[in-house]
Amino acid sequence: AKAYGVSVDELPAYYAKRTLLNEVIEPDDIAKACFAFVGGLLNKSTGNVLNVDGGVATAFVR
Known part of the structure; x- marks a missing residue:
């Protein structure tokens, strides 16, 4: 917190x-x-990375 x-x-x-x-x-x-x-909801998906970050990477380019 202090750094920011x-x-x-x-x-x-x-x-x-x-x-x-x-x-x-x-x-x-x-x-x-x-x-x-x-849970099998994405059982046809292979070799992926699922980001749960709210769009952080994209937000940095704003």
């Missing part, structure tokens, strides 16, 4: 602003993505 000039309490909002969706990524979001793979 925000308080610890402000970190979630700070990170959310750096995503395209402007939302905090919660552990439940990661769990849902994992379940999609192991």
Whole structure:
């Protein structure tokens, strides 16, 4: 938090602003993505990386 000039309490909002969706990524979001793979919802998918980041990589090029 100190490196970014925000308080610890402000970190979630700070990170959310750096995503395209402007939302905090919660552990439940990661769990849902994992379940999609192991639960057979994506059983025809091979060799992929599933990013659950709210669009962080794209947001940095803004």
